[in-house]
Amino acid sequence: ETGVTQSPTHLIKTRGQQVTLRCSSQSGHNTVSWYQQALGQGPQFIFQYYREEENGRGNFPPRFSGLQFPNYSSELNVNALELDDSALYLCASSLDRNIQYFGAGTRLSVL
């Protein structure tokens, strides 16, 4: 157990809808990173939040947005869902951008 929890575990949405995924970081960690893992692929970096500020972003469109709260938990929001957004979304927390500990992920299916 890493102490990183993600909710919900599974989610089914239809194309065009919006979704919010949540991540509770490990106690004492101030950095949260989000990754998207399509079937059969390695995780791809979406963005990172450090002390409530975005600290780096991968090659994802603006409809992927995020937020980090004062308690360092985080949300990932995806607007105008597309079929290709179907994936496992992984959250990782760390202290001062060091070793990252991953949650179990949220499986998103877009129909």
Add this chain to the structure above:
Amino acid sequence: KQEVTQIPAALSVPEGENLVLNCSFTDSAIYNLQWFRQDPGKGLTSLLLIQSSQREQTSGRLNASLDKSSGRSTLYIAASQPGDSATYLCAVSGTNSKLTFGKGITLSVRP
């Protein structure tokens, strides 16, 4: 742009065999390298982390080595067991702590 390659994509071995999983990366300016294990539909479990100044790390039956100058890492698994069956992912981190992953090697250990 950092690229991480893991070949082959899948491997099947009999129980008890010692095996080596390979990982290569294109940019040697890394901060650290991690090996992860992922069971089907699950999140990532960190196995070993090697800092850029280190050559290897060991944990139980696992040993990971790093040759930064040649852009290579290996994960050695001694006396493989059916419970080792999983996908093994290699990831490198730059100074911004963004992880770049390979696609993983799916290992099957036959009883």
